[in-house]
Amino acid sequence: MTDIDTSQEPPPIENPHNVFPLSWVQETEKMEEVYASALRENWDPSALSWDEFDVTKYTWEEREAIAYWWTLLSVFDASAPPVFAAALIKTYEDHEEAPVRRCFFSVTRDEQNHEHMCGLAITTLLDHPDPLTYEPKSELGKKLQRNARWLYYNGSRYWDGYKQAIPKYSLAVLFSSFLMGEIAAATIFHQMASGATEKVFQEAFTNIGRDEGRHMAICMSLMQRDYPKLEVEDRSLITKQIRAGYLFLSAVLFEPPEDFWDLPDDFIEVQRAGETVAREAGFFIPDYETKKANWREAILNLKSVLDVYDIPFPAIPEVGISGEEISDIEMEDIIPVF
Numbered sequence: 321m322t323d324i325d326t327s328q329e330p331p332p333i334e335n336p337h338n339v340f341p342l343s344w345v346q347e348t349e350k351m352e353e354v355y356a357s358a359l360r361e362n363w364d365p366s367a368l369s370w371d372e373f374d375v376t377k378y379t380w381e382e383r384e385a386i387a388y389w390w391t392l393l394s395v396f397d398a399s400a401p402p403v404f405a406a407a408l409i410k411t412y413e414d415h416e417e418a419p420v421r422r423c424f425f426s427v428t429r430d431e432q433n434h435e436h437m438c439g440l441a442i443t444t445l446l447d448h449p450d451p452l453t454y455e456p457k458s459e460l461g462k463k464l465q466r467n468a469r470w471l472y473y474n475g476s477r478y479w480d481g482y483k484q485a486i487p488k489y490s491l492a493v494l495f496s497s498f499l500m501g502e503i504a505a506a507t508i509f510h511q512m513a514s515g516a517t518e519k520v521f522q523e524a525f526t527n528i529g530r531d532e533g534r535h536m537a538i539c540m541s542l543m544q545r546d547y548p549k550l551e552v553e554d555r556s557l558i559t560k561q562i563r564a565g566y567l568f569l570s571a572v573l574f575e576p577p578e579d580f581w582d583l584p585d586d587f588i589e590v591q592r593a594g595e596t597v598a599r600e601a602g603f604f605i606p607d608y609e610t611k612k613a614n615w616r617e618a619i620l621n622l623k624s625v626l627d628v629y630d631i632p633f634p635a636i637p638e639v640g641i642s643g644e645e646i647s648d649i650e651m652e653d654i655i656p657v658f
Protein backbone atom coordinates (compact mmCIF):
# COMPACT_ATOMS: atom_id res chain seq x y z
CA MET A 321 0.00 0.00 0.00
CA THR A 322 1.39 3.34 -1.04
CA ASP A 323 1.50 6.23 1.36
CA ILE A 324 -0.95 9.02 0.61
CA ASP A 325 0.75 12.34 0.17
CA THR A 326 -1.33 14.50 2.50
CA SER A 327 0.74 17.56 1.76
CA GLN A 328 -0.65 17.69 -1.80
CA GLU A 329 -3.51 20.18 -2.40
CA PRO A 330 -6.79 18.52 -3.43
CA PRO A 331 -8.25 19.50 -6.82
CA PRO A 332 -10.32 22.69 -6.87
CA ILE A 333 -14.09 22.35 -6.38
CA GLU A 334 -14.95 25.02 -8.95
CA ASN A 335 -15.43 22.81 -11.98
CA PRO A 336 -17.96 24.14 -14.48
CA HIS A 337 -17.82 20.89 -16.47
CA ASN A 338 -19.03 18.80 -13.60
CA VAL A 339 -22.58 17.74 -14.50
CA PHE A 340 -23.58 17.33 -10.87
CA PRO A 341 -23.31 19.66 -7.93
CA LEU A 342 -22.17 17.95 -4.74
CA SER A 343 -24.57 20.12 -2.82
CA TRP A 344 -28.11 20.13 -1.52
CA VAL A 345 -28.73 23.81 -0.92
CA GLN A 346 -32.40 24.66 -0.32
CA GLU A 347 -33.34 28.22 -1.04
CA THR A 348 -36.73 28.20 -2.69
CA GLU A 349 -38.87 26.67 0.01
CA LYS A 350 -42.06 26.78 -2.06
CA MET A 351 -40.46 24.29 -4.44
CA GLU A 352 -39.83 21.82 -1.62
CA GLU A 353 -43.53 22.02 -0.78
CA VAL A 354 -44.55 21.43 -4.40
CA TYR A 355 -42.19 18.46 -4.66
CA ALA A 356 -43.66 16.97 -1.48
CA SER A 357 -47.17 17.25 -2.92
CA ALA A 358 -45.99 15.68 -6.19
CA LEU A 359 -44.91 12.63 -4.18
CA ARG A 360 -48.22 12.51 -2.30
CA GLU A 361 -50.32 12.98 -5.44
CA ASN A 362 -48.55 10.47 -7.62
CA TRP A 363 -50.94 8.29 -9.64
CA ASP A 364 -50.88 5.37 -12.03
CA PRO A 365 -52.81 5.75 -15.31
CA SER A 366 -53.21 1.98 -15.65
CA ALA A 367 -54.86 1.78 -12.20
CA LEU A 368 -57.81 4.06 -13.12
CA SER A 369 -61.35 2.65 -13.56
CA TRP A 370 -60.67 1.00 -16.92
CA ASP A 371 -62.90 -1.95 -16.05
CA GLU A 372 -65.90 0.40 -15.97
CA PHE A 373 -65.09 1.72 -19.45
CA ASP A 374 -67.14 -0.25 -21.99
CA VAL A 375 -65.73 0.89 -25.30
CA THR A 376 -68.11 -1.36 -27.26
CA LYS A 377 -71.06 0.90 -26.47
CA TYR A 378 -69.60 3.46 -28.91
CA THR A 379 -69.73 3.25 -32.72
CA TRP A 380 -66.41 2.99 -34.58
CA GLU A 381 -66.85 6.55 -35.80
CA GLU A 382 -67.28 7.75 -32.20
CA ARG A 383 -64.27 5.73 -31.03
CA GLU A 384 -62.14 7.19 -33.80
CA ALA A 385 -63.33 10.74 -33.03
CA ILE A 386 -62.54 10.44 -29.29
CA ALA A 387 -59.19 8.77 -30.07
CA TYR A 388 -58.41 11.69 -32.37
CA TRP A 389 -58.72 14.13 -29.46
CA TRP A 390 -56.28 12.02 -27.43
CA THR A 391 -53.98 11.92 -30.44
CA LEU A 392 -54.06 15.70 -30.67
CA LEU A 393 -53.21 15.87 -26.96
CA SER A 394 -50.38 13.35 -27.46
CA VAL A 395 -48.71 15.67 -29.96
CA PHE A 396 -48.07 17.89 -26.94
CA ASP A 397 -47.97 15.50 -23.98
CA ALA A 398 -45.83 12.84 -25.65
CA SER A 399 -43.13 15.40 -26.37
CA ALA A 400 -43.18 16.61 -22.76
CA PRO A 401 -41.05 13.79 -21.18
CA PRO A 402 -37.97 14.41 -23.40
CA VAL A 403 -38.50 18.19 -23.26
CA PHE A 404 -38.52 18.25 -19.46
CA ALA A 405 -35.82 15.58 -19.22
CA ALA A 406 -33.54 17.92 -21.21
CA ALA A 407 -34.47 20.78 -18.87
CA LEU A 408 -33.76 18.49 -15.88
CA ILE A 409 -30.25 17.86 -17.22
CA LYS A 410 -29.80 21.60 -17.55
CA THR A 411 -30.68 22.13 -13.88
CA TYR A 412 -27.81 19.73 -13.01
CA GLU A 413 -25.36 21.31 -15.45
CA ASP A 414 -26.23 24.74 -14.04
CA HIS A 415 -25.75 23.44 -10.48
CA GLU A 416 -29.23 24.59 -9.53
CA GLU A 417 -30.36 24.31 -5.92
CA ALA A 418 -31.76 20.90 -4.89
CA PRO A 419 -35.50 21.78 -4.86
CA VAL A 420 -35.29 23.03 -8.47
CA ARG A 421 -33.64 19.77 -9.59
CA ARG A 422 -36.23 17.76 -7.71
CA CYS A 423 -39.14 19.75 -9.16
CA PHE A 424 -37.93 19.20 -12.70
CA PHE A 425 -37.58 15.53 -11.97
CA SER A 426 -41.23 15.48 -10.80
CA VAL A 427 -42.48 17.32 -13.91
CA THR A 428 -40.71 14.76 -16.12
CA ARG A 429 -42.30 11.98 -14.05
CA ASP A 430 -45.78 13.57 -14.36
CA GLU A 431 -45.49 14.09 -18.10
CA GLN A 432 -44.62 10.43 -18.52
CA ASN A 433 -47.95 9.68 -16.81
CA HIS A 434 -49.78 12.04 -19.15
CA GLU A 435 -48.22 10.41 -22.17
CA HIS A 436 -49.01 6.96 -20.76
CA MET A 437 -52.64 8.00 -20.28
CA CYS A 438 -52.89 9.16 -23.93
CA GLY A 439 -51.53 5.79 -25.02
CA LEU A 440 -53.98 3.82 -22.89
CA ALA A 441 -56.96 5.84 -24.15
CA ILE A 442 -55.94 5.52 -27.82
CA THR A 443 -55.09 1.82 -27.57
CA THR A 444 -58.40 1.02 -25.87
CA LEU A 445 -60.50 3.12 -28.26
CA LEU A 446 -58.85 1.93 -31.47
CA ASP A 447 -57.91 -1.55 -30.29
CA HIS A 448 -54.53 -0.70 -31.78
CA PRO A 449 -51.45 0.82 -30.12
CA ASP A 450 -50.98 3.79 -32.42
CA PRO A 451 -53.23 6.12 -34.41
CA LEU A 452 -50.93 6.34 -37.45
CA THR A 453 -50.78 2.73 -38.69
CA TYR A 454 -54.31 1.96 -37.45
CA GLU A 455 -56.81 1.07 -40.20
CA PRO A 456 -59.74 3.50 -39.92
CA LYS A 457 -63.21 1.96 -40.02
CA SER A 458 -65.29 5.07 -40.84
CA GLU A 459 -65.01 7.78 -43.48
CA LEU A 460 -64.51 10.39 -40.75
CA GLY A 461 -61.87 8.16 -39.17
CA LYS A 462 -59.90 8.19 -42.43
CA LYS A 463 -59.94 11.98 -42.56
CA LEU A 464 -59.01 12.26 -38.90
CA GLN A 465 -56.07 9.94 -39.44
CA ARG A 466 -54.85 12.18 -42.24
CA ASN A 467 -55.09 15.13 -39.81
CA ALA A 468 -53.11 13.12 -37.24
CA ARG A 469 -50.36 12.49 -39.78
CA TRP A 470 -50.08 16.23 -40.45
CA LEU A 471 -49.86 17.00 -36.74
CA TYR A 472 -47.20 14.33 -36.35
CA TYR A 473 -45.20 15.82 -39.20
CA ASN A 474 -45.41 19.33 -37.66
CA GLY A 475 -44.17 17.95 -34.36
CA SER A 476 -40.96 16.88 -36.10
CA ARG A 477 -40.11 20.49 -36.89
CA TYR A 478 -39.08 21.87 -33.48
CA TRP A 479 -36.91 19.27 -31.73
CA ASP A 480 -33.56 20.21 -33.27
CA GLY A 481 -34.29 23.88 -32.52
CA TYR A 482 -35.16 23.07 -28.92
CA LYS A 483 -31.96 21.08 -28.39
CA GLN A 484 -29.98 24.08 -29.59
CA ALA A 485 -32.01 26.52 -27.48
CA ILE A 486 -31.59 24.66 -24.17
CA PRO A 487 -27.91 25.53 -23.57
CA LYS A 488 -28.39 29.07 -24.90
CA TYR A 489 -31.35 30.18 -22.78
CA SER A 490 -31.40 30.79 -19.06
CA LEU A 491 -33.88 28.83 -16.98
CA ALA A 492 -35.79 32.10 -16.52
CA VAL A 493 -36.45 32.32 -20.26
CA LEU A 494 -37.35 28.65 -20.53
CA PHE A 495 -39.75 29.08 -17.65
CA SER A 496 -41.78 31.81 -19.33
CA SER A 497 -42.61 29.36 -22.12
CA PHE A 498 -43.25 26.57 -19.64
CA LEU A 499 -45.58 28.77 -17.63
CA MET A 500 -47.64 29.57 -20.70
CA GLY A 501 -48.21 25.86 -21.31
CA GLU A 502 -48.96 25.06 -17.69
CA ILE A 503 -51.52 27.85 -17.19
CA ALA A 504 -53.35 26.81 -20.34
CA ALA A 505 -53.14 23.11 -19.56
CA ALA A 506 -54.42 23.51 -16.01
CA THR A 507 -57.48 25.37 -17.34
CA ILE A 508 -58.46 22.91 -20.05
CA PHE A 509 -58.02 19.78 -17.91
CA HIS A 510 -60.15 21.12 -15.07
CA GLN A 511 -62.90 21.77 -17.62
CA MET A 512 -62.52 18.40 -19.28
CA ALA A 513 -62.73 16.74 -15.85
CA SER A 514 -65.96 18.47 -14.92
CA GLY A 515 -67.52 17.74 -18.31
CA ALA A 516 -66.42 14.09 -18.56
CA THR A 517 -69.11 11.40 -18.57
CA GLU A 518 -66.80 8.36 -18.46
CA LYS A 519 -65.37 7.73 -15.00
CA VAL A 520 -61.93 6.77 -16.32
CA PHE A 521 -61.62 10.03 -18.26
CA GLN A 522 -62.94 12.05 -15.36
CA GLU A 523 -60.28 10.52 -13.09
CA ALA A 524 -57.54 11.06 -15.68
CA PHE A 525 -58.40 14.72 -16.28
CA THR A 526 -58.64 15.40 -12.55
CA ASN A 527 -55.16 13.94 -12.02
CA ILE A 528 -53.64 15.64 -15.05
CA GLY A 529 -55.21 18.99 -14.11
CA ARG A 530 -53.79 18.68 -10.58
CA ASP A 531 -50.34 17.88 -11.99
CA GLU A 532 -50.47 20.88 -14.32
CA GLY A 533 -51.45 23.12 -11.41
CA ARG A 534 -48.27 22.00 -9.61
CA HIS A 535 -46.20 22.65 -12.72
CA MET A 536 -47.65 26.13 -12.77
CA ALA A 537 -46.66 26.68 -9.14
CA ILE A 538 -43.10 25.52 -9.92
CA CYS A 539 -42.83 28.02 -12.78
CA MET A 540 -44.25 30.83 -10.66
CA SER A 541 -41.81 30.30 -7.80
CA LEU A 542 -38.82 30.18 -10.14
CA MET A 543 -39.99 33.37 -11.80
CA GLN A 544 -40.37 35.08 -8.44
CA ARG A 545 -36.80 34.05 -7.69
CA ASP A 546 -35.21 35.04 -11.01
CA TYR A 547 -37.28 37.74 -12.72
CA PRO A 548 -36.32 40.65 -10.46
CA LYS A 549 -32.73 40.27 -11.76
CA LEU A 550 -33.58 39.57 -15.40
CA GLU A 551 -31.19 40.75 -18.16
CA VAL A 552 -32.59 43.25 -20.69
CA GLU A 553 -32.06 40.94 -23.70
CA ASP A 554 -33.89 38.18 -21.85
CA ARG A 555 -36.97 40.38 -21.65
CA SER A 556 -37.39 40.63 -25.42
CA LEU A 557 -36.64 36.93 -25.78
CA ILE A 558 -39.48 36.20 -23.36
CA THR A 559 -41.87 38.44 -25.31
CA LYS A 560 -41.06 36.47 -28.45
CA GLN A 561 -41.43 33.13 -26.68
CA ILE A 562 -44.90 34.05 -25.43
CA ARG A 563 -46.05 34.74 -28.99
CA ALA A 564 -44.41 31.46 -30.09
CA GLY A 565 -46.16 29.61 -27.26
CA TYR A 566 -49.48 31.04 -28.36
CA LEU A 567 -48.98 29.84 -31.95
CA PHE A 568 -47.86 26.39 -30.85
CA LEU A 569 -50.37 25.66 -28.10
CA SER A 570 -53.35 27.04 -30.01
CA ALA A 571 -53.47 23.77 -31.95
CA VAL A 572 -54.76 21.93 -28.89
CA LEU A 573 -56.29 24.77 -26.87
CA PHE A 574 -57.95 26.68 -29.67
CA GLU A 575 -57.36 26.06 -33.40
CA PRO A 576 -53.98 25.85 -35.17
CA PRO A 577 -52.97 29.21 -36.74
CA GLU A 578 -52.56 28.66 -40.50
CA ASP A 579 -49.33 30.43 -41.35
CA PHE A 580 -47.47 28.76 -38.51
CA TRP A 581 -48.74 25.18 -38.65
CA ASP A 582 -48.18 23.48 -41.98
CA LEU A 583 -51.61 21.89 -42.54
CA PRO A 584 -54.01 21.12 -45.40
CA ASP A 585 -56.89 23.53 -46.12
CA ASP A 586 -59.63 21.31 -44.76
CA PHE A 587 -57.75 20.44 -41.54
CA ILE A 588 -59.89 22.58 -39.24
CA GLU A 589 -63.13 21.50 -40.90
CA VAL A 590 -62.20 17.82 -40.36
CA GLN A 591 -61.13 18.49 -36.77
CA ARG A 592 -64.41 20.27 -36.03
CA ALA A 593 -66.36 17.35 -37.52
CA GLY A 594 -64.43 14.98 -35.24
CA GLU A 595 -65.08 17.14 -32.19
CA THR A 596 -68.82 17.25 -32.95
CA VAL A 597 -69.03 13.44 -33.11
CA ALA A 598 -66.97 13.09 -29.91
CA ARG A 599 -69.17 15.62 -28.08
CA GLU A 600 -72.38 13.92 -29.21
CA ALA A 601 -70.97 10.64 -27.89
CA GLY A 602 -70.60 12.28 -24.46
CA PHE A 603 -66.90 13.19 -24.61
CA PHE A 604 -66.76 16.78 -23.45
CA ILE A 605 -64.66 19.16 -25.55
CA PRO A 606 -65.19 22.91 -25.07
CA ASP A 607 -66.78 24.60 -28.12
CA TYR A 608 -65.10 27.27 -30.23
CA GLU A 609 -66.26 30.26 -28.16
CA THR A 610 -65.45 28.57 -24.84
CA LYS A 611 -61.98 27.61 -26.07
CA LYS A 612 -61.39 31.16 -27.19
CA ALA A 613 -62.56 32.62 -23.87
CA ASN A 614 -60.40 30.13 -21.93
CA TRP A 615 -57.35 30.83 -23.96
CA ARG A 616 -57.84 34.58 -23.61
CA GLU A 617 -58.19 34.24 -19.85
CA ALA A 618 -55.08 32.06 -19.54
CA ILE A 619 -53.08 34.57 -21.60
CA LEU A 620 -54.34 37.49 -19.51
CA ASN A 621 -53.27 35.61 -16.37
CA LEU A 622 -49.81 35.23 -17.82
CA LYS A 623 -49.79 38.90 -18.81
CA SER A 624 -50.56 39.95 -15.26
CA VAL A 625 -47.59 37.88 -14.05
CA LEU A 626 -45.19 39.38 -16.62
CA ASP A 627 -46.47 42.95 -16.10
CA VAL A 628 -45.14 42.84 -12.54
CA TYR A 629 -41.63 42.45 -13.98
CA ASP A 630 -42.07 44.99 -16.81
CA ILE A 631 -41.75 42.39 -19.53
CA PRO A 632 -43.42 43.65 -22.74
CA PHE A 633 -46.32 41.44 -23.81
CA PRO A 634 -46.79 40.37 -27.43
CA ALA A 635 -49.92 41.30 -29.41
CA ILE A 636 -52.32 38.38 -29.64
CA PRO A 637 -55.06 39.87 -31.80
CA GLU A 638 -56.61 36.41 -32.38
CA VAL A 639 -58.05 36.58 -28.86
CA GLY A 640 -58.29 40.37 -28.65
CA ILE A 641 -55.05 41.18 -26.79
CA SER A 642 -53.00 44.15 -27.92
CA GLY A 643 -49.27 44.51 -27.35
CA GLU A 644 -45.93 44.39 -29.09
CA GLU A 645 -46.07 43.14 -32.71
CA ILE A 646 -44.04 39.96 -33.08
CA SER A 647 -43.62 38.35 -36.48
CA ASP A 648 -41.38 35.78 -38.19
CA ILE A 649 -41.81 32.99 -35.72
CA GLU A 650 -41.05 29.54 -37.08
CA MET A 651 -41.64 26.07 -35.65
CA GLU A 652 -37.85 25.95 -35.10
CA ASP A 653 -38.19 28.76 -32.51
CA ILE A 654 -40.51 26.75 -30.34
CA ILE A 655 -39.88 25.69 -26.78
CA PRO A 656 -42.45 22.91 -26.74
CA VAL A 657 -44.34 22.40 -23.51
CA PHE A 658 -47.52 21.15 -21.94
Ligand SMILES: [Fe+2]
Pocket residue numbers: 431502505531532535658
Ligand atom coordinates in the same frame (compact mmCIF):
# COMPACT_ATOMS: atom_id res chain seq x y z
FE1 LIG B 1 -47.21 20.18 -17.55
Ligand SMILES: [Fe+2]
Pocket residue numbers: 397400430431434505532658
Ligand atom coordinates in the same frame (compact mmCIF):
# COMPACT_ATOMS: atom_id res chain seq x y z
FE1 LIG C 1 -48.82 17.36 -19.29
